Amino acid sequence: MKTTLLAVALVVGLASCATATSPTGRTQYVGAVSQAQLTQMGTQAFAELKAEKPLASDARQRAYLKCVVDAIVRELPATQRGVAWESAVFTDPEPNAFALPGGKMGVYTGIFTVARNQDQLAAVVAHEIGHVIANHHDERITRQMGAQTGLGLVGAVLGSQYGDGASQATSQFGGAALQAAFLLPGSRAQESEADVVGQQLMARAGFDPRAAVSLWQNMIAASSGRQPQWLSTHPDPQSRIGELQARATGLVPDYEQARTAGRKPACN
Numbered sequence: 001m002k003t004t005l006l007a008v009a010l011v012v013g014l015a016s017c018a019t020a021t022s023p024t025g026r027t028q029y030v031g032a033v034s035q036a037q038l039t040q041m042g043t044q045a046f047a048e049l050k051a052e053k054p055l056a057s058d059a060r061q062r063a064y065l066k067c068v069v070d071a072i073v074r075e076l077p078a079t080q081r082g083v084a085w086e087s088a089v090f091t092d093p094e095p096n097a098f099a100l101p102g103g104k105m106g107v108y109t110g111i112f113t114v115a116r117n118q119d120q121l122a123a124v125v126a127h128e129i130g131h132v133i134a135n136h137h138d139e140r141i142t143r144q145m146g147a148q149t150g151l152g153l154v155g156a157v158l159g160s161q162y163g164d165g166a167s168q169a170t171s172q173f174g175g176a177a178l179q180a181a182f183l184l185p186g187s188r189a190q191e192s193e194a195d196v197v198g199q200q201l202m203a204r205a206g207f208d209p210r211a212a213v214s215l216w217q218n219m220i221a222a223s224s225g226r227q228p229q230w231l232s233t234h235p236d237p238q239s240r241i242g243e244l245q246a247r248a249t250g251l252v253p254d255y256e257q258a259r260t261a262g263r264k265p266a267c268n
């Protein structure tokens with residue numbers, strides 16, 4: 001048992017850091033964990049959330065989200081399209097959403113108060129899936145591990161559960177990974193990149209890319225007085241609205257072409 005954990009620690013800790021080029025041409029430092037490990041972490045984190053948080057009972061809401069996710073996933077690169085994406089609606093008034101490696105998409109019911117039509121919901125979904133296909137989770141983990149010198153993080157991750165049993169250690173691994181890499185705010189560069197990738201995806205899927213702008217306006221209007229979680233992890237909303245607006249104009253031809261080609265999602 002201990003040998004197995006140690007092996008995991010060594011593999012994770014010693015995996016070499018590599019550079020990659022992101023979808024918008026940034027140099028990324030990635031590779032601290034393998035794609036298989038990322039998938040495992042995403043799957044584990046999603047399972048934990050589903051066990052902890054009440055799921056929405058409204059079947060129409062779930063079908064609505066699934067319809068939007070499916071339409072976006074059809075536009076992903078072939079390697080990502082092959083993943084069987086799973087989505088879940090959690091009962092929580094916060095307007096929040098996330099996507100995880102391994103093909104997991106979650107929204108809180110509060111998101112429907114700001115994403116008021118299928119195009120606005122597609123803006124949320126495509127942004128979150130944009131983080132996944134741009135490999136931002138790998139990038140965050142690699143950065144974390146660099147900061148904490150590899151094995152140190154693994155020690156912290158496995159730490160208290162070390163030797164207590166494989167399932168508990170796995171669970172601890174998933175939980176800590178969720179905190180360290182999945183729920184921390186993305187960097188400004190990652191957020192801008194998810195905006196770019198997401199808006200392209202929604203246009204190609206036949207969702208109006210201009211809805212990304214109105215989504216953010218709703219989000220800001222809804223946040224007067226206090227800051228929703230999704231906003232706090234997505235800083236500087238006003239300047240992003242300007243960027244989304246400028247890009248939406250350029251993406252209208254892609255959107256119209258998608259509609260002409262018959263990609264007309266009807267999820268509402």
Ligand SMILES: [Zn+2]
Pocket residue numbers: 127128131186190191194233234
């Ligand atoms: Zn984001």
